Amino acid sequence: MHVSIMKAREVFQVYQRLLNRRPYLVQAIQTGTLMGAGDLISQTLIEKKSLKEADYSRTLKFSSIGFCFGGPALRVWYGLLNRHVGSSGKTVALKKVFIDQAVFAPTFLIFLLMSVGTLQGKTWDSIKDDISSNYLDILKTNYYRTMDALELVSSNKIFGGFQNVYSHESSELKCKMNFSVYLPPQAERGDIKLPVVFYLSGLTCSEQNFITKSGFQRYAAEHGIIVVGPDTSPRGIKIPGDDKGDFGVAAGFYLDATKDPWSNNYRMGSYVNKELYDLILNAFENVADANKIGIMGHSMGGHGALISTLRNPGQYKSVSAFAPICNPSACPWGENAFSGYLGEDKSKWAEWDATELVKKYDGPPLTLLLDQGAADNFYIKKQLLPENLVEACRSVGVPVILNLREGYDHSYYFISTFIGEHLGFHAKILKA
Protein backbone atom coordinates (compact mmCIF):
# COMPACT_ATOMS: atom_id res chain seq x y z
CA MET A 1 0.00 0.00 0.00
CA HIS A 2 2.85 2.35 0.94
CA VAL A 3 4.47 1.83 -2.43
CA SER A 4 1.30 2.66 -4.35
CA ILE A 5 0.72 5.81 -2.28
CA MET A 6 4.30 6.94 -2.94
CA LYS A 7 3.78 6.30 -6.66
CA ALA A 8 0.54 8.30 -6.66
CA ARG A 9 2.38 11.16 -4.96
CA GLU A 10 5.20 11.07 -7.49
CA VAL A 11 2.67 11.10 -10.35
CA PHE A 12 0.99 14.11 -8.76
CA GLN A 13 4.33 15.95 -8.48
CA VAL A 14 5.14 15.23 -12.14
CA TYR A 15 1.67 16.54 -13.01
CA GLN A 16 2.31 19.77 -11.06
CA ARG A 17 5.64 20.31 -12.80
CA LEU A 18 4.10 19.72 -16.22
CA LEU A 19 1.24 22.08 -15.40
CA ASN A 20 3.71 24.84 -14.50
CA ARG A 21 5.78 24.25 -17.63
CA ARG A 22 3.06 23.66 -20.27
CA PRO A 23 -0.16 25.06 -18.79
CA TYR A 24 -2.11 25.24 -22.08
CA LEU A 25 -1.18 21.77 -23.28
CA VAL A 26 -1.84 20.15 -19.90
CA GLN A 27 -5.18 21.94 -19.49
CA ALA A 28 -6.15 20.97 -23.07
CA ILE A 29 -5.31 17.28 -22.54
CA GLN A 30 -7.02 17.31 -19.15
CA THR A 31 -10.24 18.94 -20.40
CA GLY A 32 -10.25 16.77 -23.53
CA THR A 33 -9.87 13.60 -21.45
CA LEU A 34 -12.50 14.69 -18.95
CA MET A 35 -15.04 15.59 -21.65
CA GLY A 36 -14.41 12.30 -23.47
CA ALA A 37 -14.72 10.32 -20.24
CA GLY A 38 -17.87 12.28 -19.33
CA ASP A 39 -19.47 11.33 -22.65
CA LEU A 40 -18.55 7.67 -22.21
CA ILE A 41 -19.96 7.61 -18.68
CA SER A 42 -23.15 9.25 -19.94
CA GLN A 43 -23.50 6.71 -22.77
CA THR A 44 -22.96 3.69 -20.52
CA LEU A 45 -24.57 4.74 -17.22
CA ILE A 46 -27.35 7.10 -18.32
CA GLU A 47 -28.16 5.99 -21.86
CA LYS A 48 -27.54 2.36 -20.75
CA LYS A 49 -25.49 1.36 -23.81
CA SER A 50 -22.98 -1.46 -23.53
CA LEU A 51 -19.32 -0.63 -24.27
CA LYS A 52 -19.77 -2.34 -27.65
CA GLU A 53 -22.79 -0.22 -28.56
CA ALA A 54 -21.22 3.08 -27.44
CA ASP A 55 -20.77 5.73 -30.12
CA TYR A 56 -17.00 6.33 -29.88
CA SER A 57 -16.98 8.94 -32.62
CA ARG A 58 -19.27 11.03 -30.36
CA THR A 59 -16.81 10.51 -27.48
CA LEU A 60 -13.98 11.63 -29.74
CA LYS A 61 -15.93 14.75 -30.75
CA PHE A 62 -16.42 15.70 -27.09
CA SER A 63 -12.72 15.10 -26.42
CA SER A 64 -11.67 17.29 -29.31
CA ILE A 65 -13.96 20.14 -28.18
CA GLY A 66 -12.29 19.92 -24.77
CA PHE A 67 -8.81 19.69 -26.25
CA CYS A 68 -9.09 22.43 -28.88
CA PHE A 69 -11.38 24.94 -27.17
CA GLY A 70 -12.50 24.06 -23.62
CA GLY A 71 -9.04 23.58 -22.10
CA PRO A 72 -7.36 26.65 -23.63
CA ALA A 73 -10.46 28.80 -22.94
CA LEU A 74 -10.41 27.76 -19.26
CA ARG A 75 -6.70 28.56 -18.99
CA VAL A 76 -7.16 32.05 -20.48
CA TRP A 77 -10.22 32.69 -18.30
CA TYR A 78 -8.61 31.66 -14.99
CA GLY A 79 -5.51 33.70 -15.92
CA LEU A 80 -7.74 36.75 -16.47
CA LEU A 81 -9.56 36.16 -13.19
CA ASN A 82 -6.26 35.86 -11.30
CA ARG A 83 -4.92 39.03 -12.88
CA HIS A 84 -7.99 41.19 -12.35
CA VAL A 85 -9.50 39.83 -9.14
CA GLY A 86 -6.31 38.65 -7.39
CA SER A 87 -5.72 35.25 -5.91
CA SER A 88 -6.22 35.52 -2.18
CA GLY A 89 -7.86 37.61 0.50
CA LYS A 90 -11.10 37.60 2.35
CA THR A 91 -13.58 37.83 -0.50
CA VAL A 92 -11.51 36.95 -3.55
CA ALA A 93 -12.67 33.34 -3.81
CA LEU A 94 -16.31 34.40 -3.56
CA LYS A 95 -15.85 37.17 -6.15
CA LYS A 96 -14.20 34.73 -8.53
CA VAL A 97 -16.93 32.12 -8.19
CA PHE A 98 -19.53 34.84 -8.72
CA ILE A 99 -17.87 36.28 -11.86
CA ASP A 100 -17.15 32.79 -13.17
CA GLN A 101 -20.75 31.71 -12.78
CA ALA A 102 -22.23 34.98 -14.02
CA VAL A 103 -19.97 35.45 -17.05
CA PHE A 104 -18.07 32.34 -18.07
CA ALA A 105 -20.64 29.60 -17.37
CA PRO A 106 -23.52 31.06 -19.47
CA THR A 107 -21.21 32.08 -22.36
CA PHE A 108 -19.26 28.84 -22.45
CA LEU A 109 -22.45 26.76 -22.33
CA ILE A 110 -23.85 28.41 -25.48
CA PHE A 111 -20.54 27.85 -27.22
CA LEU A 112 -20.46 24.22 -26.05
CA LEU A 113 -24.00 23.46 -27.26
CA MET A 114 -23.18 25.07 -30.64
CA SER A 115 -19.94 23.08 -31.04
CA VAL A 116 -21.61 19.80 -30.10
CA GLY A 117 -24.45 20.44 -32.57
CA THR A 118 -22.03 21.38 -35.35
CA LEU A 119 -19.88 18.29 -34.80
CA GLN A 120 -23.04 16.17 -34.86
CA GLY A 121 -23.79 17.62 -38.31
CA LYS A 122 -27.00 19.36 -37.15
CA THR A 123 -28.49 22.30 -39.05
CA TRP A 124 -28.33 25.77 -37.52
CA ASP A 125 -32.11 25.70 -36.90
CA SER A 126 -31.97 22.44 -34.98
CA ILE A 127 -29.00 23.71 -32.94
CA LYS A 128 -31.07 26.80 -32.04
CA ASP A 129 -33.99 24.53 -31.01
CA ASP A 130 -31.65 22.44 -28.81
CA ILE A 131 -30.29 25.56 -27.17
CA SER A 132 -33.71 27.03 -26.46
CA SER A 133 -35.03 23.78 -24.93
CA ASN A 134 -31.92 22.69 -22.93
CA TYR A 135 -29.90 25.80 -22.12
CA LEU A 136 -31.71 26.97 -18.98
CA ASP A 137 -32.01 23.48 -17.48
CA ILE A 138 -28.28 22.79 -17.87
CA LEU A 139 -27.38 26.21 -16.46
CA LYS A 140 -29.66 25.72 -13.44
CA THR A 141 -28.14 22.30 -12.68
CA ASN A 142 -24.68 23.86 -12.87
CA TYR A 143 -25.70 26.64 -10.44
CA TYR A 144 -27.03 24.15 -7.90
CA ARG A 145 -23.72 22.27 -8.05
CA THR A 146 -21.69 25.43 -7.54
CA MET A 147 -23.73 26.47 -4.52
CA ASP A 148 -23.00 23.07 -2.99
CA ALA A 149 -19.28 23.78 -3.00
CA LEU A 150 -17.74 26.08 -0.39
CA GLU A 151 -19.65 28.53 1.75
CA LEU A 152 -17.87 31.15 3.83
CA VAL A 153 -19.43 31.01 7.32
CA SER A 154 -17.27 33.66 9.02
CA SER A 155 -14.12 35.67 8.47
CA ASN A 156 -12.20 37.65 11.10
CA LYS A 157 -8.96 39.56 10.75
CA ILE A 158 -6.37 38.41 13.28
CA PHE A 159 -2.60 39.05 13.40
CA GLY A 160 -2.76 40.52 9.90
CA GLY A 161 -4.34 37.43 8.34
CA PHE A 162 -7.86 36.04 8.24
CA GLN A 163 -9.42 33.35 10.38
CA ASN A 164 -12.09 31.93 8.09
CA VAL A 165 -14.65 29.20 8.66
CA TYR A 166 -16.22 27.45 5.68
CA SER A 167 -18.91 24.85 5.29
CA HIS A 168 -19.38 22.27 2.55
CA GLU A 169 -21.30 19.09 1.76
CA SER A 170 -18.99 16.19 2.52
CA SER A 171 -19.34 13.19 0.22
CA GLU A 172 -17.42 10.93 2.65
CA LEU A 173 -19.51 11.82 5.71
CA LYS A 174 -22.74 12.52 3.81
CA CYS A 175 -23.53 15.68 5.77
CA LYS A 176 -22.69 19.36 5.92
CA MET A 177 -19.35 20.03 7.64
CA ASN A 178 -17.58 23.13 8.91
CA PHE A 179 -13.84 23.57 8.81
CA SER A 180 -11.51 26.47 9.62
CA VAL A 181 -8.74 27.95 7.48
CA TYR A 182 -6.29 30.56 8.79
CA LEU A 183 -4.79 32.55 5.92
CA PRO A 184 -1.70 34.39 7.23
CA PRO A 185 -0.81 37.87 5.93
CA GLN A 186 1.71 36.29 3.52
CA ALA A 187 -1.28 34.80 1.61
CA GLU A 188 -2.81 38.22 0.96
CA ARG A 189 -1.25 38.85 -2.45
CA GLY A 190 -1.66 35.27 -3.58
CA ASP A 191 1.70 35.13 -5.33
CA ILE A 192 3.61 32.82 -2.99
CA LYS A 193 2.90 29.23 -2.01
CA LEU A 194 2.88 28.63 1.73
CA PRO A 195 3.13 25.54 3.94
CA VAL A 196 -0.15 24.13 5.24
CA VAL A 197 -0.60 22.50 8.66
CA PHE A 198 -3.76 20.58 9.53
CA TYR A 199 -4.87 20.66 13.19
CA LEU A 200 -7.14 17.89 14.49
CA SER A 201 -9.10 18.59 17.68
CA GLY A 202 -10.01 16.36 20.59
CA LEU A 203 -13.14 14.80 22.06
CA THR A 204 -16.17 17.11 22.40
CA CYS A 205 -14.62 19.79 20.16
CA SER A 206 -15.83 21.40 16.95
CA GLU A 207 -13.68 23.48 14.58
CA GLN A 208 -14.17 26.38 17.03
CA ASN A 209 -12.18 25.35 20.15
CA PHE A 210 -8.74 25.57 18.57
CA ILE A 211 -9.32 28.81 16.66
CA THR A 212 -10.76 30.64 19.67
CA LYS A 213 -8.61 29.26 22.51
CA SER A 214 -5.09 28.35 21.37
CA GLY A 215 -3.82 31.70 20.06
CA PHE A 216 -2.02 29.85 17.25
CA GLN A 217 -2.69 32.65 14.74
CA ARG A 218 0.17 34.80 16.16
CA TYR A 219 2.70 32.09 15.27
CA ALA A 220 1.07 31.04 11.97
CA ALA A 221 1.29 34.69 10.91
CA GLU A 222 4.92 34.89 12.04
CA HIS A 223 5.94 31.79 10.06
CA GLY A 224 3.55 32.28 7.12
CA ILE A 225 1.69 29.01 7.56
CA ILE A 226 -1.88 28.24 6.49
CA VAL A 227 -3.66 26.29 9.24
CA VAL A 228 -6.69 24.10 8.52
CA GLY A 229 -8.94 22.71 11.26
CA PRO A 230 -11.70 20.20 10.52
CA ASP A 231 -14.57 19.28 12.84
CA THR A 232 -14.27 16.06 14.87
CA SER A 233 -17.14 13.92 13.50
CA PRO A 234 -20.09 13.96 11.12
CA ARG A 235 -22.79 16.39 12.26
CA GLY A 236 -26.57 16.42 12.15
CA ILE A 237 -26.97 12.68 11.63
CA LYS A 238 -28.85 11.07 14.47
CA ILE A 239 -27.71 7.54 15.26
CA PRO A 240 -28.88 6.00 18.58
CA GLY A 241 -25.96 6.05 21.04
CA ASP A 242 -24.07 8.85 19.29
CA ASP A 243 -24.25 11.32 22.20
CA LYS A 244 -21.83 9.81 24.72
CA GLY A 245 -19.08 12.48 24.51
CA ASP A 246 -16.34 9.95 23.83
CA PHE A 247 -18.21 8.09 21.07
CA GLY A 248 -20.32 9.30 18.14
CA VAL A 249 -20.82 13.06 17.76
CA ALA A 250 -17.55 14.99 18.26
CA ALA A 251 -15.71 11.69 18.70
CA GLY A 252 -15.06 10.36 15.20
CA PHE A 253 -11.52 9.17 16.11
CA TYR A 254 -10.26 10.02 12.58
CA LEU A 255 -10.88 6.47 11.34
CA ASP A 256 -13.20 4.83 8.80
CA ALA A 257 -15.81 2.83 10.72
CA THR A 258 -16.57 -0.62 9.38
CA LYS A 259 -19.37 -1.59 11.78
CA ASP A 260 -23.06 -0.75 11.25
CA PRO A 261 -24.70 1.69 11.82
CA TRP A 262 -21.52 3.85 11.85
CA SER A 263 -19.83 2.78 8.61
CA ASN A 264 -22.01 4.92 6.37
CA ASN A 265 -21.07 8.31 7.88
CA TYR A 266 -18.22 7.87 10.37
CA ARG A 267 -15.40 8.07 7.82
CA MET A 268 -13.22 10.80 9.34
CA GLY A 269 -10.04 9.02 8.15
CA SER A 270 -10.93 9.37 4.48
CA TYR A 271 -12.58 12.73 5.09
CA VAL A 272 -9.43 14.36 6.51
CA ASN A 273 -6.79 12.59 4.44
CA LYS A 274 -8.54 12.54 1.09
CA GLU A 275 -11.63 14.72 0.78
CA LEU A 276 -10.64 17.75 2.86
CA TYR A 277 -6.97 17.45 1.90
CA ASP A 278 -7.81 17.57 -1.83
CA LEU A 279 -10.41 20.26 -1.32
CA ILE A 280 -7.88 22.53 0.43
CA LEU A 281 -5.24 21.99 -2.25
CA ASN A 282 -7.77 22.80 -4.97
CA ALA A 283 -9.64 25.68 -3.35
CA PHE A 284 -6.43 27.37 -2.14
CA GLU A 285 -4.31 26.26 -5.08
CA ASN A 286 -2.62 29.66 -5.45
CA VAL A 287 -1.35 29.88 -1.90
CA ALA A 288 -1.12 26.29 -0.60
CA ASP A 289 2.11 24.43 -1.32
CA ALA A 290 1.15 20.80 -2.04
CA ASN A 291 4.70 19.69 -1.19
CA LYS A 292 4.74 21.31 2.26
CA ILE A 293 1.94 19.84 4.30
CA GLY A 294 2.14 19.03 8.01
CA ILE A 295 -0.35 17.82 10.60
CA MET A 296 -0.83 18.21 14.34
CA GLY A 297 -3.54 17.55 16.89
CA HIS A 298 -4.68 17.30 20.48
CA SER A 299 -5.74 14.21 22.43
CA MET A 300 -8.07 12.26 20.06
CA GLY A 301 -6.80 14.69 17.40
CA GLY A 302 -3.19 13.90 18.36
CA HIS A 303 -4.01 10.25 17.68
CA GLY A 304 -5.58 11.43 14.38
CA ALA A 305 -2.45 13.37 13.38
CA LEU A 306 -0.15 10.43 14.19
CA ILE A 307 -2.19 7.76 12.38
CA SER A 308 -2.84 10.03 9.37
CA THR A 309 0.93 10.46 8.97
CA LEU A 310 1.86 6.83 9.59
CA ARG A 311 -0.87 5.42 7.33
CA ASN A 312 -0.10 7.78 4.44
CA PRO A 313 3.70 7.94 4.15
CA GLY A 314 4.92 11.14 2.54
CA GLN A 315 1.55 12.90 2.62
CA TYR A 316 2.51 14.89 5.72
CA LYS A 317 6.14 16.01 6.01
CA SER A 318 5.88 17.09 9.66
CA VAL A 319 3.80 15.81 12.57
CA SER A 320 3.31 16.81 16.20
CA ALA A 321 0.78 16.23 18.95
CA PHE A 322 -0.41 17.59 22.29
CA ALA A 323 -1.38 14.91 24.82
CA PRO A 324 -2.21 12.39 22.08
CA ILE A 325 -4.07 9.12 22.64
CA CYS A 326 -0.99 7.13 21.63
CA ASN A 327 -2.12 3.54 22.00
CA PRO A 328 -5.94 3.48 21.66
CA SER A 329 -6.11 -0.35 21.58
CA ALA A 330 -4.85 -0.33 25.18
CA CYS A 331 -6.84 2.50 26.86
CA PRO A 332 -10.54 2.81 27.86
CA TRP A 333 -11.35 5.66 25.38
CA GLY A 334 -9.80 3.74 22.49
CA GLU A 335 -11.23 0.34 23.43
CA ASN A 336 -14.70 1.83 23.61
CA ALA A 337 -14.39 3.70 20.29
CA PHE A 338 -12.62 0.94 18.36
CA SER A 339 -15.02 -1.82 19.42
CA GLY A 340 -17.94 0.45 18.47
CA TYR A 341 -16.58 1.59 15.11
CA LEU A 342 -14.49 -1.42 14.05
CA GLY A 343 -15.89 -4.44 15.92
CA GLU A 344 -14.12 -6.86 18.23
CA ASP A 345 -11.34 -8.09 15.89
CA LYS A 346 -8.25 -6.46 17.42
CA SER A 347 -6.12 -7.04 14.33
CA LYS A 348 -8.30 -4.35 12.69
CA TRP A 349 -7.65 -1.98 15.60
CA ALA A 350 -3.91 -2.11 14.92
CA GLU A 351 -4.51 -0.43 11.54
CA TRP A 352 -5.64 2.73 13.39
CA ASP A 353 -3.27 2.66 16.38
CA ALA A 354 -0.11 4.83 16.23
CA THR A 355 1.88 2.55 18.56
CA GLU A 356 1.17 -0.44 16.29
CA LEU A 357 1.52 1.50 13.02
CA VAL A 358 4.92 2.98 13.82
CA LYS A 359 6.39 -0.51 14.17
CA LYS A 360 5.59 -1.09 10.49
CA TYR A 361 6.29 2.42 9.21
CA ASP A 362 8.10 2.32 5.90
CA GLY A 363 8.19 5.83 4.46
CA PRO A 364 10.28 9.01 4.32
CA PRO A 365 12.19 9.87 7.55
CA LEU A 366 9.98 11.44 10.22
CA THR A 367 10.52 12.95 13.66
CA LEU A 368 7.52 12.83 15.98
CA LEU A 369 7.11 15.73 18.42
CA LEU A 370 4.89 15.03 21.45
CA ASP A 371 4.05 17.37 24.33
CA GLN A 372 2.38 15.96 27.44
CA GLY A 373 1.29 17.77 30.59
CA ALA A 374 2.47 15.86 33.66
CA ALA A 375 -0.61 17.01 35.64
CA ASP A 376 -3.03 15.90 32.92
CA ASN A 377 -5.65 13.65 34.56
CA PHE A 378 -6.15 11.66 31.38
CA TYR A 379 -2.40 10.96 31.30
CA ILE A 380 -2.46 9.93 34.96
CA LYS A 381 -5.48 7.65 34.29
CA LYS A 382 -3.60 5.99 31.41
CA GLN A 383 -5.83 7.14 28.57
CA LEU A 384 -2.90 8.59 26.61
CA LEU A 385 0.09 6.22 27.10
CA PRO A 386 2.84 8.26 25.36
CA GLU A 387 5.49 5.95 26.84
CA ASN A 388 4.10 3.04 24.76
CA LEU A 389 4.54 5.04 21.57
CA VAL A 390 8.03 6.20 22.53
CA GLU A 391 9.05 2.60 23.23
CA ALA A 392 7.64 1.44 19.87
CA CYS A 393 9.47 4.30 18.08
CA ARG A 394 12.75 3.40 19.79
CA SER A 395 12.30 -0.29 18.82
CA VAL A 396 12.24 0.63 15.12
CA GLY A 397 14.53 3.67 15.18
CA VAL A 398 11.91 6.36 14.44
CA PRO A 399 13.07 9.61 16.12
CA VAL A 400 10.62 10.89 18.74
CA ILE A 401 10.72 13.85 21.12
CA LEU A 402 8.50 13.63 24.22
CA ASN A 403 8.36 16.77 26.34
CA LEU A 404 6.81 16.06 29.73
CA ARG A 405 5.61 19.46 30.99
CA GLU A 406 5.55 19.74 34.78
CA GLY A 407 2.24 21.01 36.21
CA TYR A 408 0.32 21.35 32.92
CA ASP A 409 -3.07 19.71 32.43
CA HIS A 410 -5.03 18.55 29.34
CA SER A 411 -6.66 21.88 28.48
CA TYR A 412 -6.14 24.66 25.97
CA TYR A 413 -4.13 26.55 28.66
CA PHE A 414 -1.50 23.87 28.08
CA ILE A 415 -1.89 23.96 24.27
CA SER A 416 -1.68 27.75 24.06
CA THR A 417 1.55 27.66 26.10
CA PHE A 418 3.35 25.39 23.64
CA ILE A 419 1.56 26.00 20.33
CA GLY A 420 4.29 28.45 19.28
CA GLU A 421 6.97 25.80 19.73
CA HIS A 422 4.94 23.31 17.70
CA LEU A 423 4.35 25.70 14.80
CA GLY A 424 8.06 26.57 14.92
CA PHE A 425 8.85 22.85 14.64
CA HIS A 426 6.57 22.49 11.59
CA ALA A 427 7.94 25.68 10.01
CA LYS A 428 11.51 24.43 10.35
CA ILE A 429 10.76 21.15 8.60
CA LEU A 430 8.34 22.48 5.98
CA LYS A 431 10.46 25.47 5.01
CA ALA A 432 13.75 23.52 4.88
Ligand SMILES: N[C@@H](CCC(=O)N[C@@H](CS)C(=O)NCC(=O)O)C(=O)O
Ligand atom coordinates in the same frame (compact mmCIF):
# COMPACT_ATOMS: atom_id res chain seq x y z
N1 LIG B 1 -14.72 13.47 27.25
C1 LIG B 1 -13.83 14.02 28.25
C2 LIG B 1 -12.80 14.91 27.62
C3 LIG B 1 -13.17 16.32 27.35
C4 LIG B 1 -11.94 17.10 26.97
O1 LIG B 1 -11.05 17.37 27.80
N2 LIG B 1 -11.85 17.46 25.72
C5 LIG B 1 -10.64 18.08 25.25
C6 LIG B 1 -10.10 17.24 24.14
S1 LIG B 1 -9.85 15.59 24.67
C7 LIG B 1 -10.95 19.45 24.70
O2 LIG B 1 -10.25 19.97 23.89
N3 LIG B 1 -12.07 20.05 25.17
C8 LIG B 1 -12.55 21.29 24.61
C9 LIG B 1 -11.96 22.55 25.17
O3 LIG B 1 -11.23 22.53 26.17
O4 LIG B 1 -12.26 23.62 24.58
C10 LIG B 1 -14.63 14.70 29.30
O5 LIG B 1 -15.79 15.05 29.01
O6 LIG B 1 -14.13 14.87 30.41
